[in-house]
Amino acid sequence: MMRTVTLHINGATHMVTADEDTPLLHVLRNTLDLKASRFGCGLEQCGACMVLVDGKPSYACTLSLWQCADTAIETAEGLMAGETPHPLVTAFLGEQAGQCGYCLSGILMSAKALLTHTPTPQRAEIIAALEPHLCRCGAQPRMVQAVERAARAMAGEPA
Ligand code: FES
Numbered sequence: 304m305m306r307t308v309t310l311h312i313n314g315a316t317h318m319v320t321a322d323e324d325t326p327l328l329h330v331l332r333n334t335l336d337l338k339a340s341r342f343g344c345g346l347e348q349c350g351a352c353m354v355l356v357d358g359k360p361s362y363a364c365t366l367s368l369w370q371c372a373d374t375a376i377e378t379a380e381g382l383m384a385g386e387t388p389h390p391l392v393t394a395f396l397g398e399q400a401g402q403c404g405y406c407l408s409g410i411l412m413s414a415k416a417l418l419t420h421t422p423t424p425q426r427a428e429i430i431a432a433l434e435p436h437l438c439r440c441g442a443q444p445r446m447v448q449a450v451e452r453a454a455r456a457m458a459g460e461p462a
C-alpha cells in the first residue's frame with residue numbers, strides 16, 4: 304500500500320511516498336540519494352546496510368519504510384555533516400582501517416552506537432559490537448584499533 308511517511312535522517316526531515324513495505328535501504332539510496340549505506344546480502348547477514356534507528360544499530364535492508372515513521376535515523380553521511388568529521392572517521396583514516404571500504408559505513412554506525420553507550424569500551428566489547436559485520440578484506444583488527452583510538456580522542460586523550 305502506498306503511504307507517505309515522515310523520516311528524520313541525520314537531523315533533516317523528509318516526506319517519502321512509497322509502498323509502505325519498501326526497505327529503508329532502498330529509500331535511502333534510491334529516493335534520497337544517501338548512498339553511504341550499502342546493499343550486501345539483503346538478509347541481515349553482512350551489516351553493510353547498518354544504520355541507527357533511535358540510536359540502535361538496525362539493518363536497513365529489512366526494515367520497512369513504515370517501521371521508520373517518525374524515528375530518528377542516522378547514516379554514515381551524518382558523521383561528516385559537522386564542521387569537522389566525527390572522531391570515528393578521523394580514527395579510521397588514521398589507522399588505515401579500511402581497504403575496499405564496502406563494509407565501512409555500516410561498521411562506523413555500530414561503532415558510534417557503542418561509543419555512545421560505552422565511551423571507554425573494552426576490546427572484547429568492540430569486537431562484540433562489530434560482530435554482525437562481515438569484512439572480506441580482513442581489516443577487522445585495524446578497525447578495532449580505530450574504535451579504541453576514537454574512544455581516546457573523544458575522552459580528550461592523545462591518539
Ligand atoms: S545488506 Fe543488510 S545485512 Fe547485508
Ligand code: FES
Nearest residue numbers: 402403404438440
Ligand atoms: S574494507 Fe573491504 S569489505 Fe571491509
